[in-house]
Amino acid sequence: MRKIVITTERLTLKEMNHDHVRDLLEIFSDPEAMTYYPSTKNIQETSEWVDWTISNYKKYGVGLWIVEDKKSGEFLGQCGIVPQEVEGSLVMEIGYLFARRAWGHGYATEAALACKHFGFEQMNLPKIVSLPDVKNIPSIKVAERIGMKVEKKIHKWGKDVFVYSVSRSSLEKNQCE
Template sequence: MKNTVMSTERLTLREMNKDDVGNLMEIFSDPVAMKYYPSTKDKSQTMEWIEWTLNNYNQYGVGLWIVEDKVTGDFLGQCGLVPQEVDGEIEMEIGYLFVRSAWGNGYATEAALACKNYGFEQMKLRKIISLPDVDNVPSTKVAERIGMNIEKTVQKWGKEVYIYSVTT
């Protein structure tokens, strides 16, 4: 079952499901792709990630979505709106994580921009954030390309991250 949430010029973003475990393992088992995460994930941790995402869909109506090539249907990664606690408030973050073979093609920027528009137009959010690791230059560039600016640096997940944000 593939529930499409939105599509862009080159991409389809759809709801994640338990059948995506193999695709997600392409990212989660790759130490290079997971450099800015605490560690790689095994299959059971990947299933927990899917459950967390499905819970976000139920609770918030959004979460990370699977990003596929619109023409071929190939799995490229995940991107979506994720609730994150920052300074005691729940903020909606645009999160993105792609397979290494898809890097450098502008897919993360295209998907993140679609998620930004979805957040503002469909969800009527006033502010959207992104929380890249301060050393993750490609992720900070995506945030900047979709119109976000650095608000500040905070400690989260045991490391330093930027809070990028954009408002309507």
């Protein structure tokens, strides 16, 4: 039984395991969905992705989670909180990647917002980031919709990415105003 981590109005986010390799291949083998990644992934690389995710669960208590339609159980994509290095510091990033058939329905925003709440409320994180490619307008819009602001541009993964962030203190300050 896969552990349910988060539920929203329309979505269920569950821990990933090797049973999800075929589902993830829908995204990883799609050149359009993988435009902002170095390349598509084959079955072996997808299995290694699942291994990396499981190791994040064990080491950090978070990772990418499988996103499913709450009513039908249909696979939609992945979203979660993952450790990333930014300029020598370990930060927690909300990452998201969805099947093309799920684009344009607000699933990424709904899942990312739930992950933001999880990070602040369950993990007590002081700050959460998102690292979209500077050309990835849909991912940038998701980061902005969940209240993140651009901090700077950095070079990571061989390309330019924005560092979007939101801090617990900024949320608390906004709630007091």
